[in-house]
Structures are given as C-alpha cells and as structure tokens.
Amino acid sequence: MKLEGKRKIWNEYQKEIADDKYFYVRSCIRQAVFPGSENTYLRIMRDVLKKDVHESAHHTTCTGIGYHTEVVPFETIQTVVARNFALMREAGYENYTPSCVTSFGIYTEVLDTWHHFPEERKRTAEYLKKATQRDFQEPGNMAHTSDIIYKFRHQIAEKSKYKLINKATGLPLKVVDHIGCHYAKMFPAKGIGGAEHPHVLAGLIEAFGGEVIDYPERRHCCGFGFRQYFIKANRGYSIAASKKKFESMEPYQPDLILTNCPGCNFFMDRWQYALAEMEGKTYDTKGNGIPVLAYEELAGLMLGFDPWEMGLQMHQVGIETLMDKIGIPYNLNEKYKGAKGEDLGVPESPRNINFYK
Amino acid sequence: MGQLFDKLNSDVRFVEGINGCINCGTCTAICPAAEVYDYQPRTIAHLVQTRDDSIIENLLKSDTIWYCGECMSCKTRCPRNNAPGLIIQALRKLSIETGLFVESEKGRQQLALKRMLSDTIIETGYCVHFDHTTLDMFPEQGPMWQWVQDNREAFLPKVGANYKGNGPGAMRSIPQSDIDELRNIFEVSGGLKWMETIEEHSAKKAKEMGLEIGEGKSSEYFTEVYNRNNHAKHSRK
CATH class of the missing domain: 3.40.50.11810 (Rossmann fold)
Structure with a gap:
C-alpha cells in the first residue's frame, strides 16, 4: 500500500488529545456485550500507562441509540449530555473520553450545535438546572478511547510481548x-x-x-x-x-x-x-x-x-x-470456567463455523 | 411555504441539513439504505426543497422516511455539505409530533422502539441492558451468548464486570437517585411527552387494526410491528 498521499491527508486531520486525567464514560452496548473490553482499556490506562482515569458511578447512557431511533428527542439528549459533562467537572476533570462511538458522535454533534445555535445551549442549561440543580461546562478536551490508545500506541507496542x-x-x-x-x-x-x-x-x-x-x-x-x-x-x-x-x-x-x-x-x-x-x-x-x-x-x-x-x-x-x-x-x-474457577459447561457449537472449546 | 415546512425549518438539524441540494445523487450512491430499500436520500432532499406542505405530509405518512439508518455517510460525501440524514431526523420528529407515523408500516415500529429503548433508559439508565439481550429477541447472538446469559452470575466477574453491583464498572446498577435525575430530565425537556405521544397514537392505530396493544413487549400490536415486513413493498426495485 502506498502511504505517501494518505499520510499527507492524515496530517490535515490531527487533533489535540489530552495527555492524562481522563473522565471515562462507558458504552451501553460495549459493557453489555463485551464488558471485558472496557475493563481491558482501564487496565492498560491505569496499570500499564499509569494514567489517571476517573469513572463516576453516577453517569448514565447518553441516550444516543434512543435518539437515533427517534424515541428520545433532541432537547432531551442535549440535557443528558450536559448532565454527564456536569458530573465530569464536579469530579474535577475536564478531559472527556467516551467508550462508545455513537456517544462520541452525539457529543460532537451536541457541542457543534451549541456552538452554532447558542439558544440551544441556553435552553439546555435551563432544563438541566430545573431537572437536577446542576450546572455544566463543555469539556476542555474530548477524545474517543480509541484516540487515546492511538496516542499511546508506540508506548504500548514497546511494552508488548x-x-x-x-x-x-x-x-x-x-x-x-x-x-x-x-x-x-x-x-x-x-x-x-x-x-x-x-x-x-x-x-x-x-x-x-x-x-x-x-x-x-x-x-x-x-x-x-x-x-x-x-x-x-x-x-x-x-x-x-x-x-x-x-x-x-x-x-x-x-x-x-x-x-x-x-x-x-x-x-x-x-x-x-x-x-x-x-x-x-x-x-x-x-x-x-x-x-x-x-x-x-x-x-x-x-x-x-x-x-x-x-x-x-x-x-x-x-x-x-x-x-x-x-x-x-x-x-x-x-x-469457560467461572470467576472462581468453577466448571460452567460449554456453549453449544454452531453448525457451520468452527468453535473452540 | 406552509405550516409543516415552517415546523421543519424550526428544527436546527433541518437548517444544518440542507443547503441547496444540486441533485447530484452522491448521497444515494453511498447510502446503505439505498442498497436494500426502495429509497433515495437524493429524493428526500429534492422533495423538502419544494417547501410544499402536501408533499411533506405525504413524506410524514410514508415508509420512506423510516428507511434511513442514520449512519450519516451522506454527510461526508455531499459536495454541498448537506446531510440528508439530518433532514430525515427532522422529518421523523414531525411525523411523531403530528401522529402521522402510525400511517406507515415502518413508522408504526416506533411503539416497539419506545418500549425497547426509552422505557429501558428511564428504568435502568442504559439504552441497552444485558438482561434484555435475549436470544428470542436477538437470535444472531448465537449459542455462546445463551451460555453467557445462563452463567451470568458466575462468569461476568471473571471479565471484570460489576453486574448489578454498586459503584462504578460495567453493567453496574445505576443508583436510583441518578435514575430519578434522568427521569426529571425527560420530564422537563419533553422526553416523557414524546414517549406518551408515541403510545397514544399507537393505541388509536392498534384499535383501528383490531390488535391489543397492552404493555411491554408481548402484546399483539408490539409483535405485529416488531415482525411485520412487507418485503415486496420495501425492497429495492
């Protein structure tokens, strides 16, 4: 693959990614289906890279899947986003790092909306205050967790077996x-x-x-x-x-x-x-x-x-x-052992795709 | 301009989504929905540009506006920086507000989505909850998933999950005080009203169709809208 041209294009799309002190928010799908994946991210960040990653037990879904299926209105998702931002600032962090790409898209869309339509931000702040008594500020930096791994990819590779x-x-x-x-x-x-x-x-x-x-x-x-x-x-x-x-x-x-x-x-x-x-x-x-x-x-x-x-x-x-x-x-x-080493049996094998057990 | 167009035009996503479409068809060429459905995002952009309320009303009643997957691939490639996906979001909002969503097979699916997603959000704090990912609803999860579901208590801690536990972690139980705040947000910002609107119009339609709407995910109407697929009508011709 010839990379010269693409490298030139990539250079036009680089973004600032914070170096430490991250506020981490989980993905509904990832934690429900691949919970070990999120746990692995935190192990890499905390144990291998020695970074400060904070997770609040109080954060919720951004409601992104509901928004993109039209069962959650735009006004509501903006306010839920603002609440998660408020939790970050209350915890003393400003670098927001969602695990979910749908969420990452939601956060970028909402921040862009507030930038271009300040009246949307004003209304969101009023809704948040009325519903939760909280105030919010936008993140100082926002990056998807894959951006974070990308940023430290060479350090991770150096430590890899x-x-x-x-x-x-x-x-x-x-x-x-x-x-x-x-x-x-x-x-x-x-x-x-x-x-x-x-x-x-x-x-x-x-x-x-x-x-x-x-x-x-x-x-x-x-x-x-x-x-x-x-x-x-x-x-x-x-x-x-x-x-x-x-x-x-x-x-x-x-x-x-x-x-x-x-x-x-x-x-x-x-x-x-x-x-x-x-x-x-x-x-x-x-x-x-x-x-x-x-x-x-x-x-x-x-x-x-x-x-x-x-x-x-x-x-x-x-x-x-x-x-x-x-x-x-x-x-x-x-x-297929349990957390305490107990025998939990094995799943049934699919008919047409090899299965290791 | 008419009342429906004015309402569309009051949605910031509509304002952001259309800037004089030149009908080039790039969005249709790249659209995953256009691969499988009788659907062209180019046509959507073209039709809303007419600003004609009768045309917009027909869209609001149609299956057409529900074919899009909101992947937003159209946004990337449009030479005029339009986003038919954003236009679709504004049209769907108006279709729900006017109750016209129940006039199409795909629009009627809102009842199932409301009960699967927004009900789950205000009950658990998650869009998708592990307990709801059952094989009867999602058979493509495969036999491995049945094993995970059957052995959740013994297995999930092994991979670091905090299933229904307190404090942070994957699959944790979100504190009731946070669920209450979430519910307050839905109340104040119109989310609960939106959900009620979907239920009310769906109930009327269910009665008209002679189907019991009930509550939850096992009623006749839920089963109908979750499974009904008029393949011949929807498929790409």
Missing part, C-alpha cells in the same frame, strides 16, 4: 480496519485522519507490526442503522451491509478485523456467525470465520493479558486462529 507477525512465516498479519460511522463521518475534523482516510486504527496496526489492508468497502457501514437492527423486521438491512463488507474483504484473506465502535465489533462478529448458519459460508478458507477485535482488546492481547480474563470468549467467532498465528499461548480448559 507480541506483534502482529505470523510466527510461522515471519510476515506481517493482514488486518482490515473498520471505523464506526459516527467517529468521523459527521465531523471529519474530529477524527484522526478524517473520514476518508482515518488513521486511528491503521496507526495501531502499524505500531504492532501488522499490514493494513485497503479494500473496496472499507468505509461502508457495518449495518447497525439503529432501528434497522433493533426491529427484527428490518434486520435484513443490517446483515446485508455486513455481508457486503465481508464479500469485499474476502479476496484479501485478512487475519483480523479491527474495530473502534462497540456496535461494529458486535456486528462484524455476530453477522459472520449468522451468515454461516444461514448460508453455510465463512469468509476465510478454513471455516473459522475472521476474528474481530476492538482496539483495546488487540492492545491487551499484544501486551500479554489473559484472553479469557479479557472476555474474548464472548466473541462468537473464535479468536484462537489469530492467537495461533501469532504464537500466543492459551488454555482452552480455562475458557
């Missing part, structure tokens, strides 16, 4: 990135590398020694579409979008799909399983499917964290093929 290198061949593993639409499609200047050539995940892949694979549908949506997934009648929209991406990346035979959005991480994983069950097809050559990881899961794996304590068994497409290629040891006997 593993690289994205095929142990048998010595060649870089091939990785496709999938950036959540709301990371930069609405506000390109808020994403590292903008919307057309985002570098937030590509930079991480390169830092770990992998090869970034460009493919035709790299920027296509995973198909979440909010109402298009939540309503069963609409779900064909969702799986069709993911299928379009899998078909587009298939000729390049990637070893890994890397994501930064909780929803995308879910759909890239689960729709591979569903397509295998529906059509008997996987998009690798060995019936395993293509492993899918979030940026923080990949960083944790490279650092040598235990895959099962990171919750990688909560992916329906097995991660074992990736670990085998890199040479990361793992113990299948521990995969």
